[in-house]
Amino acid sequence: MSPGWWDWLATRDSLTERLIDAGQPRRFRVRLLDQRHGYPHRDEALALGLATHRLAWVREVALCLDERPWVMARSVAPLSASHSQHRLERLGERSMGSWLFRQPDLERGPIEICASPGPFHDAEGPWGRRSVLRHDRLMVLVQEFFQQAMVDDLGLPSR
Template sequence: MFDLPPADTRALAHWIPLAAARPAMSPAWWPWVASRDSLTARLISAGGHRPFRVRLVNQHLDRPRRDEALALGLPPARLAWVREVALCLDERPWVMARSVVPLDCLHGQRLDRLGERSLGSWLFRQPDLVRGPLEVSADPPPFQGVSGPWARRSLFRHRRFVVLVQEFFLDRMADDLGLPSR
């Protein structure tokens, strides 16, 4: 098991289009950050025989951060469903993920029932799934007390369901895979 320090989820990341980050990103990081397929599937593949686990850190109703509300087109005070998980290999978190769904976009989806299953495992099975453009943050602020070199986010749409998925790649992942710090 591992313990995560208390969250500082109010810190904001500075998001830029993926193409704008390309010059600063090493070729080793590009396939991880720029991929549009399931990150969960990529992590499982990269982990080889190491056990993969989604650890539910938090899920609750909350006001989105200012940058999240803007990305979702929400008024800042509007409540949303927020879910935070750690994507782990050998119980070591490699990626922290934060998903934000406006309440009026849930349309009966019961995200609270996902438990320790990845949201991506459900999303990528939807035949009509549309993924918006990727945005990237270089040197994102610590998330759940841990830090890393890159974060990415995009909007996913499935019929009238909309979710902002943000993934924070951690230093532990870079160390375990021998990736450069950038």
């Protein structure tokens, strides 16, 4: 893996902020693809310590610069009645990171790196990553898959 990719994959800070900074002067936008209560994939349930037949909150978005998807993201959280859960469900086309990374008690688990495309069959790109974030009683698995448009726009190596 190139050092440039390692910087993107290993960062524990907000990916949203990094995308906005790297994409200047392009306009950043979150495109909501899907948000629902559904069943997590088996590996997602394992990462969250959930039974595979338990419903969860599932959100899929494209993080775009000038309408070009740079990152496809899928987040999964156990259903709860917490205030934080309700905040997530009302995000719409706002970045989850812009809210989560302002929480002083936010904890991020280890980052797992994988080959993309992950759960997005129509997406293409070299890398993906995921980690569990915790805030208050909220636990959410955040999975981010970097797309070819980002590679092309930033001149990053394919791997």
